[in-house]
Amino acid sequence: MAKSNQLVVSAHHAIPRYQQIARQLKQAISDGELVAGSRLPSSRTMALELGVARATVENAYGELVAQGWLERRGQAGTFVSPSATSGANNVANTSSQPQGAPRPFQMGLPALDGFPRALWARMMGRRLRLQTRYDLMLPEANGESTLRQAIADYLRFSRSIDCQPEQVFITAGFQAAMRLVVHTLAKPGDGIWLEDPGYRYVRPVFAEAGMALHPVPVDNEGMQIDYGLGHFPDARFALVTPAHQSPLGVALSLARRHQLLDWAAANQSWVIEDDYDSEFRYHGKPLPPIKSLDGPQRVIYAGTFSKSLFPALRVAWLVVPQQQVEAFSQHTHYLPCTAPLLIQQTIADFLREGHFWRHLKKMRLCYSERRVWLEQALQQQGFDVVPQAGGIQLVMRVSGDDRALVAKAREAGLAVQALSDWRMVSKGEGGILMSFTNLTSMAMALKVAQQLRDAIF
Template sequence: MAKQFEGPILPFLRLDVAAALPKFRQVQDQLRMAILHGHLRAGTRLPASRILAGELGLSRQTLVRVLENLKAEGYLEARQGAGTFVSTALPRPSAKPRITPARGDEPDSALPRLSRIGDLSRDVSAAIGQMEQKPFLPNQPALDRFPFAVWRKCWNAVTRGGKAAMGYGDVSGELVLRQRIAEYLALHRRDPCDPEQIVITPGGHAAFTLAALTLADPGDGIWFEDPGPVTTSNLFRTLGLRLCLTDVDDDGMDVARAMARYPDARLAFVMPSRHHPLGVTLSLPRRLALLEWARANDAWIIEDDYDSEFRYDGAPLPSMRSIDSHDRVIYAGSFSKALYPGIRVGYLVLPPQLVSAFRNLSGLIHRSVPVEAQLALAEFIGGGHFASHLRRMRGLYAERREAFMEAGRTTLAGLARIDCSESGLNALAWLDGGREDRTAHRAVLEAGLQCYPLSDYTIATPRPGALILGYAGVPTERMKTYLSRLAEALSRS
């Protein structure tokens, strides 16, 4: 009985009772044009004639006549016991060309009028996350080792037979997930907090957006490390913030120079546990200086702790928030690297005085993160599966890191120098012989591999050419083979 309700809703079917054209011809012509224009794709199942006749106010006999005519013309086909479908023998309709004019290619009058933020977004790109998942893709966890069966059980456990996951959620995030995150931070990051200080967001970038919108006005300055993650710098620029570029050396962000050049900045965005892409750690003296600057200038620090779980020499480093005695740090974390990028669950740990404002603005912008994902994640963490997964992945990534460094030192000799920090999922390959990293990047892509050129992360301060390579997603037994292919590509660049 349920089968008769299958098929798409067809709102384009309209009957004109005043028209001279018979009703069956009106329906027949509209269906034919919908198929020709690709609105009804090949293989689409049509609603049963009884249902469609009722929706249009026609007799079933009239609808059967329409369908039979279209079958005879070759637009539809009948499948025994299954129903009526759009014919799969028809050629695909030609797609209209999608033209995206570059800025300045057309007069301003040809461009739509946008908001200030919309206008700024024309000149930036968010496409870095759309790269193909090929060997050496940076920031890529070992998806082949994810415990899918356990995750599915957690998902089923919180959604089976109940309505709790089907409504709107708490705008701060589900309490049980905030409790699990607070427990995890206290145990693994040595950073206890109250679950009420946590706001769940749809990923890390949503967390940064929320912080910027809540704490800064367009034109306000934000300290930003150069080089730094390109999509994040594009985000802040699009929101109208003034990028205050700060140098990075072996001790991390050059805080003293930033204080001298940009003392009046409103925000500082920093990756203290592991800078991306250089992999360095912010030293303790600089952490303390940054905290003191924020206190003295009524400024705020956004701490991006994006992959601190994966440190291969000793325990993960304490967060900056854990040594902040003046409540100036907004801690941002996510599960994209620890679990998988598509989960799109991030979180903020906030100073108590900011919770209400962040909570309200999050509710206005996001409403809530999908409740099912939150509850499943809480079950996954609470059942001990998250800790077990991290333990396994640390061992696996340490093994893959060692294989990468050992094979890379010999395979890439004379072509690049491997620089692999003691944490994270990526390494740098500093190119020898004056090679230009964007040229090398194109050669690597042609070889069926993936990487990012360091130049794409550099905003103002030129650096020697380097490639950012992800080793965590590459099986150990394939590492040498892929590195040999990488060497061949670099030798041609």
Template sequence: MRAEILAGRLPARARLPSTRAVAAELGVSRTTVVAAFDQLLAEGYLEGRAGSGTYVAPSLPDDMLGVRGVARSKVRASGGRRALSRRGEVMAATPTSVARDRGVPRAFRPGVPATQEFPFGAWRRLVGRVWRRPSVGLLGYGEPAGYGPLRREISAHLGPARAVRCGPEQVIVVSGSQQALDLCARVLLDPGDAVWVEEPGYRGARAALLGAGATLVPVPVDAEGLDVGVGIGRDPDARLACVTPSHQYPLGVTMSLARRLELLRWAGRSSAWILEDDYDSEYRYSGRPLEALQGLDTEGRVIYVGTFSKVLFPSLRLGYLIVPPDLVDAFTAARELSDRQPPGMEQAVLAHFMAEGHFARHVRRTRSLYAERQALLVEEAAKHLSGLLDVPPAGAGMHLVGRLPAGKDDREASRRAAGRGVEAPAISLYGKPSDGRGGLMLGYAAVDEAGIRQGVRRLAQALE
């Protein structure tokens, strides 16, 4: 107990279990435990409170604080990173996000939906319905690939909405897109395998690939998306290409049909895989949502990743993979090894939410809302950011990319914006744009009208 207190694992004011409980847990005489407690009380490590129990002392004597500091430094020196595997070293050193904090989002944090617009009433009623009479199956171990009714709803939604061709048996429910990326990397890649990644591109995908031991091959992104010709020139035998074709992250461009077909032809010739991350494709503001790359695939080379985090709310932690039929068993087994199964009750509620039309209605409402917020952001930027940041509109997504004048440091601009209370990640944090110009990501989905106006003015002050 003394060692635990000195190491900080028993923090100040922590309530200890009773001597009877400790004796039973350790399998020793209660007299032994009482003697130990008495000794620690006498030495000032513990304090007793009448009628309440025994607690770790709120402060330790000065000489004990010195001992504690020595003990911690020894732990760091003797353990630390040497205990990690090479893969563990890479994973520990690889960030997945550029967010400065994870609290309440401010203007203009990208990738966050308008959670205040969520239909809480409908969700609450469905939660009550599911919990009133939960089936034995929902409360026990479920299918590793996911709850059957939810898989059917996802399959039924993706056909008309995204032109994804799949049956429910091809749907693997996961804990968000990050787990989907991690599963793909571990199932499809061996250490050292080459993978095309977009430059600039999503850091979460890079982290998952590096964690699997892959060798990343950066491929530039231009106005038509990933430059397939450059990728072939750099490594024609790559095992996998990781792309965001519908709305490239972070630049926001859409991969042209010619590039999509070229990418599919390369994958067929090389027996390579394509990982299509369709993270915010529900939000397209001109015409119908573009068909997914998976819908053009005739050889079963595309693995499709989707998430509910951007449409509903991030803490739901539900996403999905659409895998070719011959990979279903392998991905299901890997999913089971990862964390056994997705949470059953949340899946059941979401299945009802989709089946009763709430999901489609919510998408329509937020699509209209986000279009209005984007238009306001563009309008305010034209008024207050002229000559400082060029913010053109976009036909899809939940963020815009503002470009700085040539030669300006976007990381410095981002730091100065943060000093004014504005979150605007630098594009260069995701890789080097092909034109070399720096820029800032401006998420607008979670920011109301007043927040957009105030955020633009603060950003202008920072950039000036």
């Protein structure tokens, strides 16, 4: 079994502890100290040895599994992936793909071929030429004012959210947004309801802040609010993805949206609404965002341009209640927005000049087509796809150990993920998560669906 006693974890390091662990493990694999097939200590043992929470080790392992460095083999444990020694990126790169191209089924990406890069380059060039010497000064800590205004306008029309630009805080990505919320509103020991299964990459932000992570199960109406009320009534926060639950894709029902808001109002708690891919809905009428129902002013709303434009921007935003603007502004003095000014200005122009609307319209059509391609291709291979009204990923049900199936698929270069890896404590049917956004033809969908079948059966 691989040893963990050479790893060093420091609470005073600038990078979070789970990343310190992940980096050192990657290094050890690259250096050949950990060879393919070595078993890692269980997360419990590793956590005890390093003096960190078990969740911290789980997060490090989870990240390396997602990147292809490690693989989980059910009860047997976590192992260095057989092909990891040549670098995680190589694990899933098929020889026909250009360097750096998305791997088949890779999640978290919009359609890279659909973004108007020439227009973007022109707009950025124009912005650069328009900048004055005053643009060389430190930008506003809570984000560029024209972008905050453009987001407030966009939210009013598209999401019925009534907010002023000073309520908008631009951040360098969603995790940075969550860090700002935690620094401004949370203290160690505060409880937070998290969807289980749910978006795993944000958990470390809350864990590192010493918060208590409360898993709340999800059913076909979204987070089970009754469960949260019954088990963790005094939590200070609830983080939800109401538009399309991540990763199951279900919408939080209207009744539960009201129930959540009533709890937050009565308990003086905060609802964090992660509206990350609400732009993509293909049929049915969308439900109102919780923020648009927020009479009691208990909702912190989070959005991102990662899916609606592209992830390399790393630009997200928060809308906070008017009464919290001062507190959030204070905290941006030491957690300032680090998104580059030129990027923020160009996004603002893109929104104000109508390109954003046009782009979203085009992408909705593109995704509804690509989704159908993949759904049909998977069904032809006998897979059981779970129907969903929106979002940019698909889930299919599988029987048996989804982690083991996913490990086989990843060995074949397919970047699918196991639903079990997104769970905290919940038990439930196995699933395989995948994206369709970069499948550029039905023929390609058929080919990868066939590859998936060949890899796992």
